[in-house]
Amino acid sequence: MVNEMKETIGFLAGILTTFSGLPQLLYSYKHKDVKSFTLKFLFLLIGGLTLWVLYGLLIKSLPIILFNSIAICLWIPILGMKIKMK
Amino acid sequence: MVNEMKETIGFLAGILTTFSGLPQLLYSYKHKDVKSFTLKFLFLLIGGLTLWVLYGLLIKSLPIILFNSIAICLWIPILGMKIKMK
Numbered sequence: 001m002v003n004e005m006k007e008t009i010g011f012l013a014g015i016l017t018t019f020s021g022l023p024q025l026l027y028s029y030k031h032k033d034v035k036s037f038t039l040k041f042l043f044l045l046i047g048g049l050t051l052w053v054l055y056g057l058l059i060k061s062l063p064i065i066l067f068n069s070i071a072i073c074l075w076i077p078i079l080g081m082k083i084k085m086k
Numbered sequence: 087m088v089n090e091m092k093e094t095i096g097f098l099a100g101i102l103t104t105f106s107g108l109p110q111l112l113y114s115y116k117h118k119d120v121k122s123f124t125l126k127f128l129f130l131l132i133g134g135l136t137l138w139v140l141y142g143l144l145i146k147s148l149p150i151i152l153f154n155s156i157a158i159c160l161w162i163p164i165l166g167m168k169i170k171m172k
Contacts, residue, residue, distance in 0.1 A: 016134025023126035036122035040109035047112040048102025055096040 011063075018067045021074035034082045042079040047073060097149075104153045108161035120168045128165040132158060 028034050049068045056064030096139045114120050142150030 006141065006144045009137055009144065013134050013137035013141050016130050016137060018134075020127050020130035020134060023130070024124050027124045027126075028122065033122045036114065036119045038110050038113045041106050041113075044106035044109070045104050048099050048104075048106060051095055051099035051102060055092065058092045058095065086105050 009066060013065045014063060018071045019074075021071055025074050028078055028081060032081070032085070034069055034078055037082055039079075039086075042058060042075065042082060043077060044064070048077050058067065060082070091094055100153045102147060104157045105160075107157055107164070111160050114164055114167060117144060118167070118171070119172060120164055123164065123168055125165075125172075128161065128168060132161050132165060135161070 016034070049072045053065055056062070056068065057064075073085040135158045138154040139151055139158070142148070142152075142154065
């Protein structure tokens with residue numbers, strides 16, 4: 001029961017941090033607005049997420065692979081817009 | 087040796103994703119620019135990071151507690167600026 005609660009909280013934490021990028025992507029795409037983002041933030045974030053996927057592959061953890069792959073898919077288009085509009 | 091490499095990659099992944107917020111905070115603070123950020127993104131992210139800290143406390147994982155606490159400290163001021171400038 002306690003372990004179940006722990007895992008639920010961890011799962012919910014992963015859902016929230018991963019999908020936080022979704023409303024941002026929808027807004028940025030609709031309004032073509034990525035001005036406030038710095039390239040440093042986007043490169044560090046996507047670089048870090050890529051290492052998380054690699055880590056997930058190495059330790060064979062599906063949640064780590066899955067959550068971070070989804071996050072990469074949400075942030076790559078924002079990086080693309082930033083580079084294009086720079 | 088292989089385990090050491092795995093842990094190094096995981097550690098580096100944590101460093102990059104956690105500290106990606108630092109250049110963003112420095113830029114946003116200096117230029118008073120948080121316009122492109124959506125409140126939804128910031129609330130979901132900080133909510134998720136808070137759940138990660140709670141998860142870290144429950145499973146007694148210092149890296150999870152530490153990395154996510156640092157990230158919260160970097161994103162709370164950006165959320166504060168966003169609310170103030172809205």
